[in-house]
Amino acid sequence: xxxxxxxxxxxxxxxxxxxxxxxxxxxxxxxxxxxxxxxxxxxxxxxxxxxxxxxxxxxxxxxxxxxxxxxxxxxxxxxxxxxxxxxxxxxxxxxxxxxxxxxxxxxxxxxxxxxxxxxxxxxxxxxxxxxxxxxxxxxxxxxxxxxxxxxxxxxxxxxxxxxxxxxxxxxxxxxxxxxxxxxxxxxxxxxxxxxxxxxxxxxxxxxxxxxxxxxxxxxxxxxxxxxxxxxxxxxxxxxxxxxxxxxxxxxxxxxxxxxxxxxxxxxxxxxxxxxxxxxxxxxxxxxxxxxxxxxxxxxxxxxxxxxx
Amino acid sequence: xxxxxxxxxxxxxxxxxxxxxxxxxxxxxxxxxxxxxxxxxxxxxxxxxxxxxxxxxxxxxxxxxxxxxxxxxxxxxxxxxxxxxxxxxxxxxxxxxxxxxxxxxxxxxxxxxxxxxxxxxxxxxxxxxxxxxxxxxxxxxxxxxxxxxxxxxxxxxxxxxxxxxxxxxxxxxxxxxxxxxxxxxxxxxxxxxxxxxxxxxxxxxxxxxxxxxxxxxxxxxxxxxxxxxxxxxxxxxxxxxxxxxxxxxxxxxxxxxxxxxxxxxxxxxxxxxxxxxxxxxxxxxxxxxxxxxxxxxxxxxxxxxxxx
Numbered sequence: 001x002x003x004x005x006x007x008x009x010x011x012x013x014x015x016x017x018x019x020x021x022x023x024x025x026x027x028x029x030x031x032x033x034x035x036x037x038x039x040x041x042x043x044x045x046x047x048x049x050x051x052x053x054x055x056x057x058x059x060x061x062x063x064x065x066x067x068x069x070x071x072x073x074x075x076x077x078x079x080x081x082x083x084x085x086x087x088x089x090x091x092x093x094x095x096x097x098x099x100x101x102x103x104x105x106x107x108x109x110x111x112x113x114x115x116x117x118x119x120x121x122x123x124x125x126x127x128x129x130x131x132x133x134x135x136x137x138x139x140x141x142x143x144x145x146x147x148x149x150x151x152x153x154x155x156x157x158x159x160x161x162x163x164x165x166x167x168x169x170x171x172x173x174x175x176x177x178x179x180x181x182x183x184x185x186x187x188x189x190x191x192x193x194x195x196x197x198x199x200x201x202x203x204x205x206x207x208x209x210x211x212x213x214x215x216x217x218x219x220x221x222x223x224x225x226x227x228x229x230x231x232x233x234x235x236x237x238x239x240x241x242x243x244x245x246x247x248x249x250x251x252x253x254x255x256x257x258x259x260x261x262x263x264x265x266x267x268x269x270x271x272x273x274x275x276x277x278x279x280x281x282x283x284x285x286x287x288x289x290x291x292x293x294x295x296x297x298x299x300x301x302x303x304x305x306x307x308x
Numbered sequence: 309x310x311x312x313x314x315x316x317x318x319x320x321x322x323x324x325x326x327x328x329x330x331x332x333x334x335x336x337x338x339x340x341x342x343x344x345x346x347x348x349x350x351x352x353x354x355x356x357x358x359x360x361x362x363x364x365x366x367x368x369x370x371x372x373x374x375x376x377x378x379x380x381x382x383x384x385x386x387x388x389x390x391x392x393x394x395x396x397x398x399x400x401x402x403x404x405x406x407x408x409x410x411x412x413x414x415x416x417x418x419x420x421x422x423x424x425x426x427x428x429x430x431x432x433x434x435x436x437x438x439x440x441x442x443x444x445x446x447x448x449x450x451x452x453x454x455x456x457x458x459x460x461x462x463x464x465x466x467x468x469x470x471x472x473x474x475x476x477x478x479x480x481x482x483x484x485x486x487x488x489x490x491x492x493x494x495x496x497x498x499x500x501x502x503x504x505x506x507x508x509x510x511x512x513x514x515x516x517x518x519x520x521x522x523x524x525x526x527x528x529x530x531x532x533x534x535x536x537x538x539x540x541x542x543x544x545x546x547x548x549x550x551x552x553x554x555x556x557x558x559x560x561x562x563x564x565x566x567x568x569x570x571x572x573x574x575x576x577x578x579x580x581x582x583x584x585x586x587x588x589x590x591x592x593x594x595x596x597x598x599x600x601x602x603x604x605x606x607x608x609x610x611x612x613x614x615x616x
Contacts, residue, residue, distance in 0.1 A: 003498075185607070188573025189532050190311075217566040217603030218573070221529040224497050250607035258525040265496025265526070295525030299493070299558035 004232035006269040008043040010179070010209065011256050013284070014065075015046040015084055017241025019056050020252065021288065027061040029287050031068045034081070036280035037238060041271040042256070044080035046103065046235075050090030063097040070098030082143055086117070091131045095138065102135060103179075104128045105145035106170060108163040109152035112183075116147070125169055132174045144175030145211065149195055150187030160198030168202035178208050179235055182222065185215025185251070189225035196229050209233035212254050214240065214293075219254035220262050227266070234259055239281035240293030255294030257281060274300065312540035314577040316351040318487070318517065319564050321592070322373075323354040323392055325549025327364050328560065329596065335369040337595050339376045342389070344588035345546060349579040350564070352388035354411065354543075358398030371405040378406030390451055394425070399439045403446065410443060411487075412436045413453035414478060416471040417460035420491075424455070433477055440482045452483030453519065457503055458495030468506035476510035486516050487543055490530065493523025493559070497533035504537050517541035520562050522548065522601075527562035528570050535574070542567060547589035548601030563602030565589060582608065 014034050018025065030048070037045045047069055053060035062083065069081055082101040085091040094102055106124050107113040113121045135142045148155075149163045167178045180199060182192070192212075199208055210226045210233070212219040223234055240255035260272045281297055292298055322342050326333065338356070345353045355377055361368035370391065377389055390409040393399040402410055414432050415421040421429045443450045456463075457471045475486045488507060490500070500520075507516055518534045518541070520527040531542055548563035568580045589605055600606055 188570055190574045214603060215607045216569050217528055217563070218570060220525055221532045221570065224529045224532060250610050251603050255525070261524050262496055262526060262529065266498045295522060295559050299523045302558050 003227045003266055003268060004230060006232065007227075007263050008209075008233040009256065009259065009270055009272060010044040010046060010082075010233065010235045011037045011042045011238055012046040012211070012235045012253060013037065013237035013239070013241040013256065015049050015059075016235075016253055017237035017239075018058050019049060020242050020245050021058060023288055024058060025287060027064045027068070029284070030061070030065050031072070033238075033280060033284045034065070034069050035072060035074045036276070036283055038076045038079040038081075039074070040276035040280050041273050042079070042277075043271065044082060044101075047081045047083050049084035049086075050094045051084065051086055063093055066094065066097040066099060070100070085131060087127060088130050088134065091134060095140070099140065101141050101143065102131070103143040103145060104131060104170075104175070105147060106166055107147045107152075108158050108166050109148040109155050111154035112148045112152045115154060121166060125166075125173065129173065136174060141176045142174060144170035144173075144178045145181055146170065146178060147181045147183040149180045150182040150191050151184055153184050160195040163195055164198040164202040167199050167208070171203045171207060176207070177233065178203055179211045179233075180208060181211040181235075182213055182219075185213035185218065187212065187222050188218050189221050192222045193225050193229060196226060196231065200229065205230050206232070209235060211235035214251040214254045214258075217251075220258055223254065223259060223262060224266075227268070238277065239285055239297060241284065251293050255292065255297060257292070257294040257297040257300070261296035261300075278304070311535045311574055311576060312538060314540065315535075315571050316517075316541040317564065317567065317578055317580060318352040318354060318390075318541065318543045319345045319350045319546055320354040320519070320543045320561060321345065321545035321547070321549040321564065323357050323367075324543075324561055325545035325547075326366050327357060328550050328553050329366055331596055332366060333595060335372045335376070337592070338369070338373050339380070341546075341588060341592045342373070342377050343380060343382045344584070344591055346384045346387040346389075347382070348584035348588050349581050350387070350585075351579065352390060352409075355389045355391050357392035357394075358402045359392065359394055371401055374402065374405040374407060378408070393439060395435060396438050396442065399442060403448070407448065409449050409451065410439070411451040411453060412439060412478075412483070413455060414474055415455045415460075416466050416474050417456040417463050419462035420456045420460045423462060429474060433474075433481065437481065444482060449484045450482060452478035452481075452486045453489055454478065454486060455489040455491040457488045458490040458499050459492055461492050468503040471503050472506040472510040475507045475516070479511045479515060484515070485541065486511055487519045487541075488516060489519040489543075490521055490527075493521035493526065495520065495530050496526050497529050500530045501533050501537060504534055504539065508537065513538050514540070517543060519543035522559040522562045522566075525559075528566055531562065531567060531570060532574075535576070546585065547593050547605060549592065559601050563600065563605060565600070565602040565605040565608070569604035569608075586612070
């Protein structure tokens with residue numbers, strides 16, 4: 001099995017990573033984090049989320065953050081700065097703040113959909129139709145997320161065919177890429193490959209991305225198993241930001257540093273400069289007063305420290 | 309590629325894990341840890357090391373620990389309790405304390421061999437000959453370690469052919485199994501597979517074990533890549549005990565909990581009861597006043613806590 005020569009990395013740290021953080025950060029810190037990640041060379045930085053501040057207080061400054069990033073002289077032409085837009089209101093606010101790419105999210109599990117966004121999977125997809133229609137009119141690409149692709153905190157197992165059906169639906173609705181989220185990090189290489197095989201039968205694998213949480217320490221192995229099937233886009237969060245809301249003290253997103261370390265070790269091109277990535281991670285961790293959850297970051301920073 | 313149906317796990321926590329710990333633990337704690345690991349169902353527990361207490365103060369009680377374990381009513385007939393014996397003196401002390409299996413260690417890198425045990429690889433192998441001869445006379449199986457199989461802290465890259473040559477030498481000398489140690493955790497699935505392919509050309513893969521450190525968070529992916537080549541024995545340390553002596557604050561051995569989580573997720577039999585394994589980890593961490601380095605342990609313990 002030939003692994004891809006090149007991988008696109010989407011750093012979701014500023015959104016998926018920070019949204020569960022209790023420490024409310026100033027907008028300036030978030031802006032600096034986003035710019036440092038873009039400087040480090042990731043293909044995309046998910047900048048923020050236009051959700052109700054009632055639900056996610058950390059994202060109350062979404063407009064301010066996005067506007068600053070999109071008008072900054074540091075903005076990279078080659079980097080995408082997608083933002084999460086759960087509905088038309090969020091979409092309009094995002095566009096007003098300068099969004100050039102947005103993301104929507106559905107679940108592969110009915111129970112999770114009900115508990116997380118208060119409606120069935122079918123209803124949630126219907127709600128996204130006007131967002132997709134308006135985005136198409138404005139020429140704004142839409143990324144689609146599917147959560148619970150390897151299991152659900154309420155239902156347990158989720159059938160690969162069910163994941164594939166939701167992914168297919170988002171693709172047909174017009175999403176340019178479908179990010180498959182192992183929200184609770186329960187997947188192992190075998191279940192991830194089974195799920196991917198089903199999805200790749202519904203949506204060409206070039207349009208699929210892996211979004212794996214490292215709750216049980218399996219994410220890097222799951223990325224490797226996905227590379228074996230030809231997947232070439234992965235989401236990650238710098239420093240492993242964002243814990244797992246379903247298990248306090250446990251990890252959330254796979255750390256971008258671990259992902260980059262794996263890919264470079266496999267001679268796969270990412271465009272990422274590890275040193276700059278480590279700097280971006282150290283920057284945000286200093287503000288959160290926390291150690292990195294990334295083992296690669298810990299080891300590389302320890303080595304850097306020993307050199308000086 | 310068909311993965312093995314069954315995997316043997318060697319928990320090296322009481323030896324490789326504890327030897328770098330600064331907190332000196334009482335023998336009773338080490339004995340209890342070893343017995344809990346055997347109760348949890350691992351195939352082997354590396355119990356201690358008969359080295360000079362001048363070099364490894366934590367192992368000064370090797371005789372006491374091994375004697376207690378080997379004469380305990382809790383001793384499991386099906387579990388091996390190997391101990392490290394660097395020379396004939398250590399071997400004799402180990403046998404006097406009841407050892408039924410021992411282990412010796414060589415390096416795949418000349419610089420590492422010189423810095424770690426003060427002699428060349430060739431000299432180190434020569435030194436082990438009398439140990440192997442006496443072990444053979446007594447019918448005591450000897451396990452061989454090769455360190456630096458994916459890279460050396462002093463030399464950088466280590467050629468797979470060099471690793472294979474040392475593994476072959478140990479095999480020919482009479483070691484019943486060769487454990488291939490990625491001492492600095494620098495391997496990624498591609499380099500590990502290249503190294504394993506070379507070794508499997510020199511020693512049948514059934515006689516090889518993977519001993520991967522998780523310094524950069526790659527160990528679980530490396531285990532998966534090794535399973536793909538048919539490897540079916542892996543070393544690990546409960547709770548990820550033992551940091552990396554070459555990078556303070558970084559991880560050492562892959563955590564047994566992460567390994568078991570991976571294997572069970574792949575429907576591979578291990579004989580290990582995860583709940584008992586978690587208990588063994590919690591027991592030793594309480595004595596070290598430390599959180600687990602194992603992500604699987606963190607997530608599973610958080611879930612257990614939430615249930616009660």
